[in-house]
Amino acid sequence: MRGRLFIILGAFMLVTGCAGEDLRLGDDIPADLGALVEESFESIRDDLAAHSGCLAGLTVTHSWEMEDRASYDPAVAAIVLRVPATASELEFSLAHEVAHHLEEVCPAQVELRPAFLRAQGLPATTTWFEGETWEATPSEQFATALGLAITGDTDPSRRVPLTEEAATLVREWMSGG
Numbered sequence: 001m002r003g004r005l006f007i008i009l010g011a012f013m014l015v016t017g018c019a020g021e022d023l024r025l026g027d028d029i030p031a032d033l034g035a036l037v038e039e040s041f042e043s044i045r046d047d048l049a050a051h052s053g054c055l056a057g058l059t060v061t062h063s064w065e066m067e068d069r070a071s072y073d074p075a076v077a078a079i080v081l082r083v084p085a086t087a088s089e090l091e092f093s094l095a096h097e098v099a100h101h102l103e104e105v106c107p108a109q110v111e112l113r114p115a116f117l118r119a120q121g122l123p124a125t126t127t128w129f130e131g132e133t134w135e136a137t138p139s140e141q142f143a144t145a146l147g148l149a150i151t152g153d154t155d156p157s158r159r160v161p162l163t164e165e166a167a168t169l170v171r172e173w174m175s176g177g
Helices: 001-015 031-047 051-053 088-103 107-119 138-151 164-174
Strands: 023-024 059-065 070-073 078-080
Touching: 023 031, 023 107, 031 051, 031 059, 031 138, 051 088, 051 107, 051 164, 059 088, 070 088, 078 088, 088 107, 088 138, 107 138, 107 164, 138 164
Parallel strands: 023 059, 059 078
Antiparallel strands: 070 078
16 A cells, blocks of 8 residues: 555656655746756756755755855755856856755765865864854855855855865766765
8 A cells, every 4th residue: 555655646647746856946037048057957966966965955046146056045946146247157057056055954964074175285173154254154154155066166256265176076976086
């Protein structure tokens, strides 16, 4: 009976569009931005194969007026991208904000933190979400490292210090190593 219930539930989820839905786009997202987000997210999912289960439930939308290039709201698992922007800026911003999502929902990311702090040359007692400056905040350094690993680029408007050891650690973590 239990197996039959799961089959029925699975069929219901497929019919209603819920099964495997790990990315939702805001209702009013422009078609070209939506296509770029879907393509970029597919690449992110592939690059994070070892942690792809942590990507479920994300929503991506946009704003024409934001101070920052993007933001992540953990209360609703939503990424907001500022437009207009270049494709490479949007791709990096999406990857960077996905990193913040992983910080909230992925136990493996929490387990990575002590090694990441060591790789960055930071004391083990360093607070993950606080720093003297935005650039000195480990959370932002991790998000930048993930963005770099996924896109091959960094945010040109911000200089975030990353050691090669930390960048390598994040690349290995992404693939489950």
